[in-house]
Amino acid sequence: MSLDDVLDRIDEDLDAAMDRLMDLLRIPSISTDPSYAADCDRAAEWLVEDLKSLGVSAARRDTPGRPMVVGHVDGDGPHLLFYGHYDVQPVDPLNLWDTPPFKPRIEDTPNGRVIRARGASDDKGQLMTFVEACRAWKAVHGTLPCKLTFFLEGEEESGSPSLVPFMRDNADELKADLALICDTSMVAPGVPSxxxxxxxxxxxxxTIVGPRIDLHSGHYGGPALNPLREIARIIASFHDETGRVAVDGFYDGVHEVPDDLKRQWESCGFDEKLYLESVGFTQPHGEQGYTALEQQWARPTLEVNGLWGGYQGAGTKTVIPSQAHCKFTCRLVGDMDPDRLRDKIRAHVEARLSPDAEVRWDGSLDGSPAAVMNTDRPEFEQARQALSDEWNREAVLVGMGGSIPIAGYFKEILGLDTMLIGFANEDDAIHSPNEKYDVTSFHKGMRSWARVLDALARSA
Structure with missing residues (x-):
């Protein structure tokens, strides 16, 4: 028996593997909405039973929020910890879905067959690529390739409030030689990353507060401070005309991309024109002087995510609102410190307040620094070669515009380096209506993990 036997088993079992994924996708495990708590429990139990079918000693582990699923299997070679999450984003706006989000289906599209459902790409489909690779390995060899710990979370899409306490309380149980995460994407279709x-x-x-109550715009229009106008002026001051963030000290800890890494990125297969056109843009609108890829992977941002106040109903209500509200996020790079940056942004806002305006800040502090992987470890080259063999295309090391705090927590709490390998595509519409996962990503993702596990196990 060999790796080829495992790959053949994956090919033969593809339809059954897709049926199992469909079963998991039917469970509406939305972690942020308490009304779906029982569904999150059901998804956790489903995974426990599925892992047990592979000979994994798995159990649901309750937290103050949604359950964790932890499983262990002994073996020779390296000890690998695999992390994924079974919870999903809310489906709103539901009217923009072409099909019910929790009734998964296979569709033929101009770019190939896809699995359409909430969670198909983020992260149930990705999670199951690893589990199915292990299933095929167990079917062929009777064991799994090495010592494995499965760590599956149920609150990733709602800020992971239970994650850090759980990891601290169970640090000894979760320690391993290397962590694996499958919650990322390929830099371009067919380019393993x-x-x-x-x-x-x-x-x-x-929140900007002006008058103590909403005011009649005829009686007070003119003399009154309008919180909406005030907040618009302050938000406009966040950036200069070149797209650079104008907050004093914002770029402390930001480093320029080394020339050799820039050259690698230029040849990684990323299509800037296609990337922009897919969402209706003709050019990048970020910090001038940097490519879209650099803006996405290597530059920090300050983005307004929500802005509201005043009358929102039909018709007109002639009021000057008492309050205006803003939600914003920053993506951090290099050595940027989220706590220090928060103080700088708050100081920027407070220094620009007009007389009689008051600012009230949200009290829940949330931030995590950027993470850089230890790519000098030999496992990275072993995995890169395994992926290249499967996809018949040189695998690449890439940056990521998103944030996956668990990678930093693995290092901080468990002392673990992390390897992130994912098979999503940029057009998977994660967090959006009509989310999908390419059948090719699911199929070749399983085969890829089998190759990676084989390479890592053989190297021990």
Whole structure:
């Protein structure tokens, strides 16, 4: 028996593997909405039973929020920890879905067959690529390739409030030689990718308060301070005309991309024109002087995510609102410190307040620094070669515009380096209506993980 036997088994079992994924996708495990708590429990139990069918000693582990699923299997060679999450984003706006989000279906599209459902790409389909690779390995060899720990979370899409306490309380149980995460994408269709760096995240929210009540715009229009106008002026001050963030000290800890890494990125298969056209743009609108790829992977951002106040109903209501509200996030790179950055942004806002305006800040502080992977470890080259063999295309080390805080927590709490390999595509519409996962990504993702596991196990 060999790796080829495992790959053949994956090919033969593809339809059954897709049926199992469909079963998991039917469970509406939306973690942020308490009304779906029982569905999150059901998804956790489904995974426990599925892992047990592979001989994994798995159990649901309750937390103050949604359950974790933890499983262990002994074996020779390296000890690998695999992380994924079974919770999904809300489906709103539901009217923009072409099919019910929790009734998964296979569709033929101009670009190939896809699995259409909420969670298909983020992260149930990705999670199951690894589980199905292990299933095929067990079917062929009677064992799994090495010592494995499965760590599956149920709150990733709602800020992971239970994650850090759980990891601290169970650090000894979760320690391994290397962590594996399958919650990322390929830089371009058919280009296997290993993430070498992730941007960090800072979240904040503030309210501008003016008059103590909403005012009649005829009686007070003119003399009154309008919080909507005030907040618009302040938000406009966040950036200069070149797209650079104008907050004093914002770029502290930001480093320029080395020339050799830039050259690698230029040949990684990323199509800037297609990337922009897919969402209706003709040019990048970020910080001038940097390519779209550099803006996405290596530059920090300050983005307004929500802005509201005043009358929102039909028709007109002639009021000057008492309050205006703003939610914003920052993507962090390099050595940017989220706590120090939060203080700088708040100082920027407060220094620009007009007389009689008051700012109130959200009290829940949320932030995580950027993460850089230890790509000098030999496992990265072993995995890169395994992926190249499967996809018949040189695998690349890429940056990522998103934030996956768990990678930083693995290092901080468990002392673990992390390898991130994913098979999503940029057009998978994660977090959006009509989310999908390419059948090719699912199929070749399983085969890829089998190759990676084989390479890592043989190297021990």
């Amino acid at each position: 290993i993430a070498s760096q992730l941007r960090g995240m800072l979240k904040d929210e503030f």
